[in-house]
Amino acid sequence: MSIKIEHISKSFKDVSALKDISFEVKEGELFGLIGPDGAGKTTLFRILTTLLIADEGMATVAGYDAIKNYKDIRNHVGYMPGRFSLYQDLTVEENLEFFATIFGTTVEENYDLIKDIYIQIEPFKKRRSGKLSGGMKQKLALSCALIHKPKVLFLDEPTTGVDPVSRKEFWEMLKRLQQKGITILVSTPYMDETALCDRIALIQDGKILEVDTPQEIINHYPKKIYNIKADKMYELILALNAYEHNHSIYPFGEYVHYTDKRGDFNPTELIQFLEGKGLKNISIQPTETTIEDTFMELAR
């Protein structure tokens, strides 16, 4: 086990940020921690990276106890906080060298590991890191977190505020790092990124809702989901809310994801109901369940 979390709880004054959390991350796994803002993701990261001490429970990272062997953990993990936190007045090169030195190593020694990533920002190595674009900052931060060849890599919302192309690139980089044997724990509020993880944990209000592979989590979804579309989105939602058999209604892009309370749902009946409400161009199609649907269902 690369990360083992047992009954971790943490409160800040009267706010309880984590409530009895337990899960495990296997060695070499790309594990996603999925949840909305304020769910407790960052608090959990801070406990695992020895920046915070849990009120209750215990955790081990790379085989080291988070409290007793915190010094060993610091030698063997890489942490990339959600906010860009490198020295903005140092250049790309200087930041990388600085972190290498702090970890008692050199850039040359572990260059293999970061080569793929660093090569993309190398043309700007004389530029101050504060002057880099968002995507480049992130690549630099990842390089700095990797420069000491960590066993476990913690990435706290690495793709928040990053454009779709860079996000995709970033996940590809993570996949490549995983192949090099690094265990990765990554948190994200974006449900669509979860499909790229080996396993995910859904977290909300400091509680773990479910831990499994993305596919299994989708399979657990008990209902059939329908995409409903009509000419007026807002009126459609109002009408569906008034429909007595509805189980859940969530706007999803240009569609509304609809589930019915009954096992034998008949779309034509709903179409008639909606037409009665004055809506036109109605279409109802069965659709694939997504992680987001599962999350919304679990979080109800």
Place this chain on the structure above:
Amino acid sequence: MKIIGYIIQKEFKQIFRNKVMLPLIFIMPLIQLIILSNAATFEVKNIKFSYIDQDKTSFSRALIDKFEASTYFNVITDFSSSKIANSAMLKGEVDVILEIPQYFERDLLKDKKTDLSVIINAIDGAAAGVENVYIIQIVQSFNKNAQTNLMQPSDLKNMPKSILSIPSFWYNKTLNYKTFMVPGILVLLVTMITLFLSGMNIVREKEIGTLEQMNVTPIKKHQFIIGKLFPFWVLGMLLLTVGLIIARVLFNVPMVGSPVLMYVYTSIYILVILGMGLFISNFTDTQQQAMFIAWFFVVIFILMSGLFTPIESMPQWAQHLTVFNPIKFYVEVMRMVMLKGSSFTDILPQFGKTFLYAIVMNGLAVWSYKKTS
């Protein structure tokens, strides 16, 4: 050791890259040194003097001439009544009103005594005190002249021999205020700059989030602290050097004592200030908070350092408090060494206290610095 060296190197890079910071660190204090040393004088000059002469005799005119001759007083005008004079004082047109009563000359000649009324604007209490002393001096010297003039040869035997004291101001013969202000102001600048910079430096890393990044590295507490603070120690010493050169070249302040002693003492003193800065930054989350707290201490330290008001004239409890004021010791040491040429044994009490202070302050700071929140 390599890690400390690298942090120091990084810190210096950041200082020198900050286009605003470097001039702030060096130019601003030096401008302050030059301006303050020229401006912060305890002498009160150009006192706006007015009088009401109800006697209008040669005696009263002779007294007023005395004031006119003084370099401290500017005789603005005379008033016909105290009512007009008082309203002029209220408007701030005059600082001092001297009222010479009717029969001034007659009473002085006949009764050998008379009264003068003096009104002083005491909005600024310190200035009023000084003005009072000047006025007394002038009136006394007038008095002495008058006596001599009035003296009958027969009186001579009965005259008490007057006792004359001739003061001699050691270590600052001409009572040149610059000579004792410059070392003091230099002390303030070294203190302020090092305290503000060190206090804000670590908080800054908190603010921009790099501290968190540093805390997950295996870097040791002492490595980080030494690496962060050493550059400011160097800056403090540099500032002292530049300040001493200005004191010597521009103000011609004597340097009787050993510069080595000044540097040795300063090197310990800056440790106290850096410890204080670190302590402040441990308990604050933003640079703004750190700045406010640093200011709070600096203002108290400056006003209770004996630089602007003598410690001896403070109430007893305040005098006891000054034991915790590092600036007080520094001002004392700098003045003693620069003006008096004190040796190491002379400053040993201050040195010992500062050394102890440095140990306690840094001990507290390191103890309260936590890598885990």
